[in-house]
Amino acid sequence: MALRIERIPTLRDNYTYLLVCEATGEAAVVDAPEAAPVVRRVESCGARVRQVLSTHHHPDHCAANPELAERFGAPVLGHVSDADRLPGLTTGLEEGDVVRVGAETARILHVPAHTRGHIAYVFDAAKAIFSGDTLFAAGCGRLFEGTPAMMFTALSEKLGRLPDDYRVFCGHEYTESNLRFAAHVEPENRAIAEKLERVRKLRARRAADWHDAAAEEMTIPSTLAEEWATNPFLRARNAAELGRLRAEKDRF
Ligand SMILES: [Zn+2]
Numbered sequence: 001m002a003l004r005i006e007r008i009p010t011l012r013d014n015y016t017y018l019l020v021c022e023a024t025g026e027a028a029v030v031d032a033p034e035a036a037p038v039v040r041r042v043e044s045c046g047a048r049v050r051q052v053l054s055t056h057h058h059p060d061h062c063a064a065n066p067e068l069a070e071r072f073g074a075p076v077l078g079h080v081s082d083a084d085r086l087p088g089l090t091t092g093l094e095e096g097d098v099v100r101v102g103a104e105t106a107r108i109l110h111v112p113a114h115t116r117g118h119i120a121y122v123f124d125a126a127k128a129i130f131s132g133d134t135l136f137a138a139g140c141g142r143l144f145e146g147t148p149a150m151m152f153t154a155l156s157e158k159l160g161r162l163p164d165d166y167r168v169f170c171g172h173e174y175t176e177s178n179l180r181f182a183a184h185v186e187p188e189n190r191a192i193a194e195k196l197e198r199v200r201k202l203r204a205r206r207a208a209d210w211h212d213a214a215a216e217e218m219t220i221p222s223t224l225a226e227e228w229a230t231n232p233f234l235r236a237r238n239a240a241e242l243g244r245l246r247a248e249k250d251r252f
Helices: 036-045 065-072 148-161 175-185 190-204 224-230 239-251
Strands: 003-010 014-021 026-030 048-053 076-079 091-093 098-101 104-110 119-123 128-132 167-170
Touching: 003 036, 014 036, 014 167, 026 036, 026 098, 036 065, 048 065, 048 098, 065 076, 148 224, 148 239, 175 190, 175 239, 190 224
Parallel strands: 026 048, 048 076, 076 091, 128 167
Antiparallel strands: 003 014, 014 026, 098 104, 104 119, 119 128
């Protein structure tokens, strides 16, 4: 595979990703709330960071943008509508735009709902989706700036239409609590029960500090096939059902 994807644990349960084009050594950072762990990883692997990418404007996804942009001399990319609130933004993206990381390319999908300017980066050759706080393993983001109908479109009509074997790299390690909710709303679903069992075992051995997390305790990436089998929000038949689930999850 020509795009190497390194998972960097940041804050308490965030994922920052370092994407390295193995053909060229050029790299991009996705969703960086703190700079130090990213800089350490970049230096240890000798990647040349050419872009800082953001899925949305929340600080736990982009607070380190200005520092990383300055350090690496790199532009900051995010949705064009977030120009006034996404730290360091230099390049506004829209649905259908293409971002190059070395020899690899990503398509931009605009998936407003968690925030109005939320985007996903889809690397077709690498079969990798960076979904931020829109699609989580077994869950979806809260509806801070959008409606259930908008999230239904984002999940079922955009991200969910991508091929089953695409990997889902989301913004947080929320999988275990998401699966507990999934098992609550779909108690007969064996795929959910089995994945919850597996994830509980992985997470029982987790490091005291998320920054020290071992690869074995990370439940990300998932795949779209797994999500269709285990994610109640992707499985919702319509916006009303998704809205009911989201409201119930907010209280769970
Ligand atoms: Zn967020």
